[in-house]
Amino acid sequence: MNTHSRVKGFYKLSVAERVKWIAANACLTEEEVQKLSGGLSMDVADSMVENVIGQIGTPLGLAANFKVNGKDVFIPMATEEPSVIAAASNAAKAAYDLGGIYTFSTGTIMRGQIQVLDICDPYAARARVYEHKEEIMEQCNLKDPTLVALGGGVKDIEVHLVNTVRETMLVIHLIVDTKDAMGANAVNTMAECVSPLIEKVTGGRVVLRIISNLADKRLVRARGVFSSELLGGGEIVKNIISAFEFADADPYRAATHNKGVMNGMTAVVLATGNDTRAVEAGAHAYASRTGKYRSLTTWELNKDGNLVGTLEVPMAVGIIGGATKTNPVAKIALKIMDVKTAEELAGMIAAVGLAENLASLRALSAEGIQTGHMRLHAKNLAIMAGAKGDLIEQVVQRATEEKDFRYSRILEITNSLKRGEDVVDGASE
Ligand code: MEV
Numbered sequence: 001m002n003t004h005s006r007v008k009g010f011y012k013l014s015v016a017e018r019v020k021w022i023a024a025n026a027c028l029t030e031e032e033v034q035k036l037s038g039g040l041s042m043d044v045a046d047s048m049v050e051n052v053i054g055q056i057g058t059p060l061g062l063a064a065n066f067k068v069n070g071k072d073v074f075i076p077m078a079t080e081e082p083s084v085i086a087a088a089s090n091a092a093k094a095a096y097d098l099g100g101i102y103t104f105s106t107g108t109i110m111r112g113q114i115q116v117l118d119i120c121d122p123y124a125a126r127a128r129v130y131e132h133k134e135e136i137m138e139q140c141n142l143k144d145p146t147l148v149a150l151g152g153g154v155k156d157i158e159v160h161l162v163n164t165v166r167e168t169m170l171v172i173h174l175i176v177d178t179k180d181a182m183g184a185n186a187v188n189t190m191a192e193c194v195s196p197l198i199e200k201v202t203g204g205r206v207v208l209r210i211i212s213n214l215a216d217k218r219l220v221r222a223r224g225v226f227s228s229e230l231l232g233g234g235e236i237v238k239n240i241i242s243a244f245e246f247a248d249a250d251p252y253r254a255a256t257h258n259k260g261v262m263n264g265m266t267a268v269v270l271a272t273g274n275d276t277r278a279v280e281a282g283a284h285a286y287a288s289r290t291g292k293y294r295s296l297t298t299w300e301l302n303k304d305g306n307l308v309g310t311l312e313v314p315m316a317v318g319i320i321g322g323a324t325k326t327n328p329v330a331k332i333a334l335k336i337m338d339v340k341t342a343e344e345l346a347g348m349i350a351a352v353g354l355a356e357n358l359a360s361l362r363a364l365s366a367e368g369i370q371t372g373h374m375r376l377h378a379k380n381l382a383i384m385a386g387a388k389g390d391l392i393e394q395v396v397q398r399a400t401e402e403k404d405f406r407y408s409r410i411l412e413i414t415n416s417l418k419r420g421e422d423v424v425d426g427a428s429e
Helices: 015-025 030-038 042-048 084-096 122-131 133-142 145-149 184-193 195-202 234-249 251-271 276-287 328-337 342-365 370-384 390-402 407-418
Strands: 060-068 071-078 101-105 109-117 153-163 168-177 205-212 219-226 297-301 307-314
Touching: 015 030, 030 328, 060 084, 060 101, 060 328, 060 342, 071 084, 071 251, 071 328, 071 342, 084 219, 084 251, 084 342, 084 370, 101 342, 109 184, 109 195, 122 133, 122 153, 122 168, 122 195, 133 145, 133 153, 133 168, 133 184, 133 195, 168 184, 184 195, 184 205, 195 205, 219 342, 234 251, 234 297, 234 307, 234 342, 251 276, 251 307, 251 328, 251 342, 276 307, 297 342, 307 342, 328 342, 370 390, 370 407, 390 407
Parallel strands: none
Antiparallel strands: 060 071, 101 219, 109 168, 109 205, 153 168, 219 307, 297 307
């Protein structure tokens, strides 16, 4: 998309106006526009999972104000949680004029694990596996010539000795470049096909053969400079930094802090038909890599007094295969972002994770998160009470000033404003 991602008042447009806008800017066809509201057909749903009886909708919104690696982009997010999309958009705005968010990916390498038991000479068995490395890799790569033709396939082998309560297991890692696929199918197929050879070489018994979700060779890094002024100034920024320090030192806080990161990342992962659980498992395992569960992000001041944030996280996502292919809305989401590679998609997801974390820390460091939540709640109640157009915001504003979000009060405010009357002060609870 070559449009500016800062569209003033995008959130004020109606759904139909937003769809029209993005259709024009991302060149969506009429059919794609229909699919945005249509979701999956029952046939497609039935082909995806078992015992289908229906589907459950999740709203799909667009995060605005993102500039990622110099490119303006609207980022589709699927989430049931209010405020998440608005929060990411607001935080992204604070980085926009300072260059936006930059991302870097370490590649598209996944690990497949093969567990070998009942080995009497684990050290020698490890040596034998390394001696047969070329043969093992060749056998794996024969299983996926398409991936190999694209430059992917098994690139290396690692042999780990894992001491468990009862024995030393040999765990062979297939180091596989899965390119633009998430890679679980390719990796698992290779791990299964090569097992007889592994048993022959090691003299052991292979049991588990499965991808590892701790994708530490498929990291994405995001970095952004955020205007301290736009975030509310020195005091708030100081609080944001100590909020990060708190999370980094205390696992109880880190879990919630990282949950905020995942609010953003999971929404993009879901919108693009990727495996949310794989990304979440990888993120939390990576957050514990030092032996202690810590913050996935860092926040500090730069020499200009602006806030600099970084995020580093495994990101096993693809743009081909799986639900990215079967779910028509996921395909549209990828089209809107105009991503051409899995690494580019990983960067977008990380950028949203970083912005989302900042938005949470900013709200927590200043007014608290309930104000934003209550405004959204008030908006829903105002609509229920019959407010339309600009009146909705007026009702929300008044309810927020009064800090009164009861439906009965919102109905009174709506009715008074509709009649063009002054709003009489409400009775306090
Ligand atoms: C709520 O969904 C997410 C937050 O709790 C994250 C955080 O505490 O940093 C606001």
